[in-house]
Amino acid sequence: MLDFTLLVQYGPALLRGFGVTILCWGAGCLIGMVLGFVLMLLRQIPVKPLRWVIRAYIEVIRGTPFLIQLFLLYSGGPSIGLRLEATAAGILGLGIYGSAYFAEIFRAGYQAVPKGQVEAALSLGMSYGSILRRVIVPAMLVSTIPAIVNMMAILTKETVVLSIITVPELMYEMQTMAAETFATFETIVGMALFYWLLVEVVSRLGRRLEARVTRFLTHASPQGSSTQTATARA
């Protein structure tokens, strides 16, 4: 059975590791979403070479293992003058990896916004900036929330891969503990249960957020109810 004195002894290290896990996850998700959103916007510009480049970026990121991307960034980076600490490389890697998936999610959301709404806004004389901010993005966020939440849950699981490039997150700290105490079995079972719980919590929170956003819309103004139709169509 699990020796609880170990938990006391390694508690601080494990907590620190969990902090790094959450940091990497949060920052990685943020970078991924911002980058993904920018990519999605750039893809709307009707310049063919630009579209090809973005398409290639997305395909390359989605077609190669996350671990290879991390190695390339962390071990390969210094060859071209990109010298990053493990944690920084981990966050950036997670962000880049996420950005390709988020870009596709946002693209689907963008396409699901009814054309008539954009045309109506144009005929009312709204600028592209305000159409984006007031018509497209609100509708898009609602229809893509399930996919965003799903991607964030996937990224929670991907954070353990960062331990391979020695980012001192939870998995890394637990492996250190296992190596030092030979309590391998307990540690791995504990880790499995912990991450199971963590991913479950992230998905539950996401589902609640989803329910909340949709509820807000059903009580909202006519703009809200038309966004509802967009959700139904998406």
Place this chain on the structure above:
Amino acid sequence: MKFSVIIDALPHLLGAAVTTVWVSLLGVLLGQVIGLVVCVARQSGGRAADMAGGVYVSFFRGVPLLIQLLLIYYMLPLIGIDVPPLVASIAALGLASGAYVSEIYRGALNAVPHGQSEAALALGFPGSAIWTRILLPQAFRISVPALVNELILLLKASSLISVVGVAELTRTSQTISAANYRPLEIYLAAGVIYLAINGALALFGTLVERRLQQA
């Protein structure tokens, strides 16, 4: 960048890529079998089977693959089964993919109109024939795109088995770049190989899909 490094390493990398491919294929095959069994058991095996299947799917979809892999790799010897890393890896990939595949099949089964199995029942088909002659053939056809996608996902996930020392593409790239200090070139080459394999798989999937639509 020195491309001669890549050319020198290419035979080793390609050999390792072959390992990656067949480990992933075995994993996916195992996943197919497990997924099918779990799906059928959950649909027609009563409440206990449904709950057990639910826990299995939740666990293997919720826990990071790296942890599943270590769990299987370290736990099997504890219960007296001493397996080489390769076998543990294939088992881990198969168990993980089985959870996803069972959900893919569940979705596909739901897409087969309910009236069909009712009609078969009314015509006096035995339960097993409804499964083998009506539900599964159609469910399989519906799920082909999702299954090809699953194969691609698993191929990428197989890079994680480098951690337990299986000499597949990622592990071999690590070994080579540790020896020649050329990580950038070697990992780029490995990335291109992964991309090529996945591209080929996607193409294969499109062909199979088109063929099934004709039939």
